[in-house]
Amino acid sequence: MNVEVGVSSADLDTDPLLTASVDQPHSSQPDEQQPVASPMTPPEITQKVNLMGMSRAQLEQFFLDIGEKKFRAGQVMKWIHQFFVTDFAQMSNISGKLREKLERICEIRGPEVVHRNYSKDGTRKWVFRVGDGAGSLVETVLIPADDKTGARKTLCISSQVGCALDCSFCSTGKQGFQRDLTPDEIIGQLWMANYSYMEEVEIAERERTVTNVVMMGMGEPLLNYNAVLSSMQIMLDDFAYGMSKRRVTLSTSGVVPKIDQLAQDIDVALAISLHAPNDELRNELVPINKKYPLAQLIAACQRYIAKDGNESSRKHVTIEYVMLEGVNDKPEHAQQMIKLLKNLPSKINLIPFNPFPHAPYERSSRNRTISFQKTLSDAGFVCTIRQTRGDDIDAACGQLVGQVADRTRRAAQWKKTVEERDVIIRTSGDID
Numbered sequence: 208m209n210v211e212v213g214v215s216s217a218d219l220d221t222d223p224l225l226t227a228s229v230d231q232p233h234s235s236q237p238d239e240q241q242p243v244a245s246p247m248t249p250p251e252i253t254q255k256v257n258l259m260g261m262s263r264a265q266l267e268q269f270f271l272d273i274g275e276k277k278f279r280a281g282q283v284m285k286w287i288h289q290f291f292v293t294d295f296a297q298m299s300n301i302s303g304k305l306r307e308k309l310e311r312i313c314e315i316r317g318p319e320v321v322h323r324n325y326s327k328d329g330t331r332k333w334v335f336r337v338g339d340g341a342g343s344l345v346e347t348v349l350i351p352a353d354d355k356t357g358a359r360k361t362l363c364i365s366s367q368v369g370c371a372l373d374c375s376f377c378s379t380g381k382q383g384f385q386r387d388l389t390p391d392e393i394i395g396q397l398w399m400a401n402y403s404y405m406e407e408v409e410i411a412e413r414e415r416t417v418t419n420v421v422m423m424g425m426g427e428p429l430l431n432y433n434a435v436l437s438s439m440q441i442m443l444d445d446f447a448y449g450m451s452k453r454r455v456t457l458s459t460s461g462v463v464p465k466i467d468q469l470a471q472d473i474d475v476a477l478a479i480s481l482h483a484p485n486d487e488l489r490n491e492l493v494p495i496n497k498k499y500p501l502a503q504l505i506a507a508c509q510r511y512i513a514k515d516g517n518e519s520s521r522k523h524v525t526i527e528y529v530m531l532e533g534v535n536d537k538p539e540h541a542q543q544m545i546k547l548l549k550n551l552p553s554k555i556n557l558i559p560f561n562p563f564p565h566a567p568y569e570r571s572s573r574n575r576t577i578s579f580q581k582t583l584s585d586a587g588f589v590c591t592i593r594q595t596r597g598d599d600i601d602a603a604c605g606q607l608v609g610q611v612a613d614r615t616r617r618a619a620q621w622k623k624t625v626e627e628r629d630v631i632i633r634t635s636g637d638i639d
């Protein structure tokens with residue numbers, strides 16, 4: 208799922224999604240981009256075992272396999288994810304002999320940072336290179352709460368390089384799908400976001416800064432299920448980030464069978480990229496709807512909540528709805544939403560669309576968005592409007608990577624379509 212930076216005007220304490228964002232481009236500010244070397248990433252790929260993305264169970268098995276006690280797993284996890292230490296020599300509660308052994312056969316490595324932008328409003332954005340050679344690029348955005356304390360910091364994490372689902376309003380979709388991210392590349396985004404706040408701080412004084420995570424960056428997380436599940440387990444683990452389950456949210460476009468599997472495997476908050484209140488329109492905006500239509504999707508959400516409805520993380524589903532002028536923002540669409548969601552405990556988040564180059568849509572007017580919100584609020588729904596954040600650093604997911612990594616067939620196809628459209632416009636005399 209691809210989201211854009213924003214904070215709604217209400218419910219700031221309870222909904223981490225309100226600080227995350229939809230995939231759309233902003234104007235880039237090249238002079239504010241800071242190419243950097245990752246503090247933890249040697250440029251060459253080694254054959255060593257990377258411990259960054261291992262869950263506690265996997266680490267315990269790893270230590271057993273190398274003839275060590277499994278309690279070492281918890282110790283090492285704390286060093287990696289609580290003290291942000293990547294050098295085994297600094298792990299002072301582990302014997303010198305074991306440290307040397309780990310040094311020889313293991314490494315702690317996340318994705319390499321190639322750009323980082325810090326906004327005036329506190330939003331931070333990183334572009335990571337993943338994989339070998341020229342690699343692929345993914346984006347991660349951290350959004351501080353738009354309140355006086357700024358205490359809540361929500362990180363929007365990517366799960367894939369590009370995306371196969373090709374939602375028509377999404378710039379990441381136009382890049383096509385390149386590959387799934389590995390667990391170390393997913394959890395490495397959280398590691399790096401925290402580390403960026405404490406690079407100058409002594410180990411003993413280091414504290415985690417990211418308070419909320421949304422799996423809502425580039426890609427569809429439920430199509431990279433195992434890696435995403437493993438990463439979320441590390442987020443919840445007390446030996447790692449120890450995050451509350453209601454502060455970890457997975458956002459999906461609606462991969463119905465995987466929603467049911469998720470309900471069995473882990474307890475986190477669920478968000479749905481809805482964007483349309485009827486099948487005909489959703490087939491156009493979110494093509495996966497042709498495979499899993501709305502009736503199936505809503506039923507899966509109801510099952511997800513029913514699985515453990517007393518737990519705070521599953522009291523409701525968050526509904527994301529990007530507002531597209533004249534497309535999905537009419538009064539009848541609001542009425543259809545009311546009907547569609549009447550039996551699903553949900554909070555609705557209206558997202559102003561940020562057009563990307565040659566996007567086929569425009570942002571709904573403020574008046575129309577407020578009117579849409581009022582209709583839903585009057586019907587009893589909690590409905591907020593997301594406010595954009597990080598505009599000065601191009602903080603919306605997908606855009607910068609889209610500019611840098613335009614290399615797939617779909618990207619080429621999109622470019623061709625745009626060029627053809629431009630020719631038609633020019634020959635019809637609409638522009639000079």
Ligand code: SF4
Binds near residue numbers: 378426427
């Ligand atoms: S194309 Fe992929 S990343 Fe973009 S909105 Fe659809 S599912 Fe999310």
